[in-house]
Structure formats: C-alpha cells, structure tokens
Amino acid sequence: MSGDYGRAFALMHDQAPDAWRDYTRHAFVEGMKDGTLPRDAFLHYLRQDYVFLIHFARAWALAVVKSETHAEMLTAVGTVNALVAEEMQLHIGICEAAGISQEDLLATTERPENLAYTRFVLEAGYSGDLLDLLAALAPCVMGYGEIGKRLAGEKTSDAYADWIATYASDEYQGACKAVGDLLDAALTRRLGQDFAASPRWDRLCNTFRTATELEVGFWQMGLTP
Numbered sequence: 001m002s003g004d005y006g007r008a009f010a011l012m013h014d015q016a017p018d019a020w021r022d023y024t025r026h027a028f029v030e031g032m033k034d035g036t037l038p039r040d041a042f043l044h045y046l047r048q049d050y051v052f053l054i055h056f057a058r059a060w061a062l063a064v065v066k067s068e069t070h071a072e073m074l075t076a077v078g079t080v081n082a083l084v085a086e087e088m089q090l091h092i093g094i095c096e097a098a099g100i101s102q103e104d105l106l107a108t109t110e111r112p113e114n115l116a117y118t119r120f121v122l123e124a125g126y127s128g129d130l131l132d133l134l135a136a137l138a139p140c141v142m143g144y145g146e147i148g149k150r151l152a153g154e155k156t157s158d159a160y161a162d163w164i165a166t167y168a169s170d171e172y173q174g175a176c177k178a179v180g181d182l183l184d185a186a187l188t189r190r191l192g193q194d195f196a197a198s199p200r201w202d203r204l205c206n207t208f209r210t211a212t213e214l215e216v217g218f219w220q221m222g223l224t225p
C-alpha cells in the first residue's frame with residue numbers, strides 16, 4: 001500500500017515500522033472506520049487540525065523558500081494551495097454544519113501535542129535544507145493518504161464518510177504521489193541516486209520517525225477533548 005508514494009518514502013517508513021503502524025492504525029482511525037469514534041472527539045480533533053493546517057501550510061510555504069528548482073517550487077506551491085483551498089475548506093464546512101463557526105475555529109486554543117508537532121516540522125525546515133523539511137513533512141501527507149485509501153475500502157459506517165472521501169480522493173492521492181516524486185527527486189539531486197547510502201540518510205530517517213511519533217500523539221490528543 002505504501003509503495004505507491006515513491007522509493008524514499010517506502011525506505012523511510014520501513015525504518016520505522018512500529019511508529020508507522022501506531023500512526024496509521026491508531027484507535028482514533030479505527031473509530032472513524034467503524035463509526036464508534038465519539039462525535040465530540042472528532043469535532044475537537046477538527047478544531048485542532050484547523051490550527052495544525054495553518055502551521056502546516058506555513059511549513060509548505062517554507063518548502064517554496066528552500067526549493068532550488070522550478071519543479072520543486074511547483075510541487076511545494078501546489079501543496080500550499082491544496083491545503084489552503086481544499087483541506088481547510090473541508091474543516092470549515094464540517095465544523096459549520098456542526099455549529100462551529102470560522103470565528104470559533106480561529107479562537108481554538110492550541111494543544112501542546114499540536115504545537116510540538118508543527119513547530120518540530122518548521123524547525124526542521126528553518127535549521128536544515130529542503131531534505132530535512134521534506135523528511136518531517138512526508139509522514140503527514142502520506143500517512144493520511146494511506147489511512148484515507150484503506151478506510152475507503154474497509155469502512156463499515158458512513159459517520160465519517162466525508163473525512164474519509166477527502167483523503168481517499170484522486171486529488172489527495174495525486175498530491176501524495178507528487179510529494180513522493182518530489183522527495184525522490186530532491187534526494188537524488190542533492191545526495192545522488194544512491195541517497196540511502198549517504199551519511200545524511202540516518203538523520204533524515206530519524207526526522208521522519210519523530211514526525212510519525214508526533215502524529216501518534218496528535219491522534220491520542222484527539223481522543224481526549
């Protein structure tokens with residue numbers, strides 16, 4: 001399933017199999033699959049995720065800054081647009097239908113688990129180059145792609161069908177593939193074809209694993225409104 005998002009992603013996630021499983025098969029995810037996730041927890045998660053997406057879009061904007069080629073800029077800028085124009089719209093729509101206004105969303109107090117994650121990603125980008133930043137961004141993008149695709153096939157309830165459909169959509173899956181290609185090309189450009197043999201590889205994998213662990217923390221936070 002994970003093989004669809006490029007060579008580097010497959011290698012990185014194979015280096016962190018336990019964290020990856022805890023992330024993509026978290027109780028929160030399984031609760032969306034069978035509809036047993038309490039609505040309260042979901043709306044609390046959505047509010048936090050709205051704040052998350054603001055900082056996540058900033059991190060992708062930093063990827064534009066850290067790009068070296070037009071192709072890199074194109075993917076990064078496309079991702080910024082998808083986040084701001086599509087994914088944040090989903091949150092606004094679902095929350096509005098549940099009686100949470102855009103003003104309420106903006107007034108959300110950021111939980112520490114949320115803050116830790118997005119600032120970790122931004123810091124990877126501020127201190128490092130595009131590779132450090134992409135290693136921190138990849139688990140967010142591809143993890144939701146993998147979860148959406150699996151849940152679309154396995155769901156036994158329509159309670160969270162809108163959420164699942166967003167991440168299973170051709171648009172989102174296409175974005176995951178584009179980011180996978182970007183990661184492969186950026187690594188090859190900077191470290192060579194045999195990028196996994198580079199002295200930088202272990203550190204990049206550590207960044208990937210830490211971001212994956214912070215995703216687990218984010219789901220866990222979602223379960224405790």
Ligand SMILES: Cc1ncc(CO)c(N)n1
Pocket residue numbers: 049052053087139140141144215218
């Ligand atoms: C916490 C989190 N990770 C990844 C995504 C996917 O963009 C999201 N919306 N929220």
